[in-house]
Amino acid sequence: MSRAVVFDEFGGPEVLHVVEEPVVEPGPGEVRVRIEAFAVNPLDLMMRSGTSPAPVPLPHARLGIEGTGVVEALGEGTTGLETGDPVIIAAIPDANARGSYAEHTTLPASQLIPRPAGLTVPEAAAIWVSFSTAYGALVEKAGMRPGDHVLITAASSGVGRAAIQVARHLGAVPLAVTRTSARTDELLAAGAEAVVATDREDVAEAVRAHTGGTGADLVLDLVRGPGQQELLRATRPGGTLLAAGFLDPRPTPSPEGTDVTVIGYRGFEHTLDPVVVGRMAAFLDAGVRLGTLRPALDEVFSFDHVAEAHRRVEKGLHGGKKVVVTV
Missing domain, CATH: 3.40.50.720 (NAD(P)-binding Rossmann-like Domain)
Structure with a gap:
């Protein structure tokens, strides 16, 4: 079993709760990632409160559009990654179903990029959405x-x-x-x-x-x-x-x-295009290696305190820096 943060109704941070779900086996071309950390983004708050541009089906909706972790299992025909590789999640268009607020998520391999060396786990969790945008x-x-x-x-x-x-x-x-x-x-x-x-x-x-x-x-x-x-x-x-x-x-x-x-x-527009994602990944890796690209971090919360992480962002106490939750 694997733990995930879900919500069954729209509202404040208090609607978030942790449940146990079966671990999903990756299908052809997919990868199961053991999540190490994820960042809280404005879209997460909009989805939770019911104000996001796209409808969120209830109940049992998940959250999370970015995060980092380690490849745990590969589906049939998956190439370019190996078990144990550290990765960054580059896109989760169906975050309500496969969001990164969890111990595991299963995604197409094309939605993952190698994690640049030199980033801490919280930095890797917080870098993709801001810098790719x-x-x-x-x-x-x-x-x-x-x-x-x-x-x-x-x-x-x-x-x-x-x-x-x-x-x-x-x-x-x-x-x-x-x-x-x-x-x-x-x-x-x-x-x-x-x-x-x-x-x-x-x-x-x-x-x-x-x-x-x-x-x-x-x-x-x-x-x-x-x-x-x-x-x-x-x-x-x-x-x-x-x-x-x-x-x-x-x-x-x-x-x-x-x-x-x-x-x-x-x-x-671009994070679902593998060719552009490849350019983004190369740009990010070079910037991290040269020390010119680095996310600004605020507080780091534990998995059981994800509601507090949402409250901090909602109140604006993070000052624009990224709030991260470790798993």
Whole structure:
């Protein structure tokens, strides 16, 4: 038997409970992973509370879209992995059924990548979603180039911090946007070239000051909502704005009368494509090896305290760093 975290109704962290389930044998092309740790992501909270974009069937729904562990069993015809290999889970589109909040999960081998050497288990559990989202949006979707001025909103979030590092790693110039000037020193230490704090300055004016008057070449909008209009004014003519988050629940006005290209991005655009996942894995491995890519961790909880981990994220006590649960 194997333990898993499930919920039978929508609600607060208290609806999460641990049950025992039979261990699933891998089918052809599949791998059973013994989970060592998983990270708590905003989508997990949305699924648990009933506010996720996709419907979650109840009862007995699981959670978890990222994690790390060790290959425990291989299905017939599975190649490229061996029993005992440490891996990172690269995609769980059906997290309600195979989520990583468990001692085991069984997935197609194509949804796993080798775990980069040099990462601790908690770091490996927390690195994929943030960095694959940042890389996928900036590099695969927008074609970020060395020297580009990249404006990153919600810069203290997990994806925001990853985007700063991805931009730096490729020679771009990351400009961080945050709501409070109290985050300035922290974001500069994280690698931002400059920090724009909306509690003290106008975004468009500040960005023009940091870019010699031209504006940002590329904007990663992890917030959306009415504030996107200010980001468009901060973007140079012919620049690109990627809308990749939903932190502001208010409607986002349609961009009108602008020569900025506005495109949307969702992580599963690329994390279900084995070719792109291979590029992401190579990029991640190189960045970890060189010391330029590293997730920022908050607290680490034990498996029996997963509800407390959710409460910490829900209250915003993690400060945008990743909360991890060890199994």
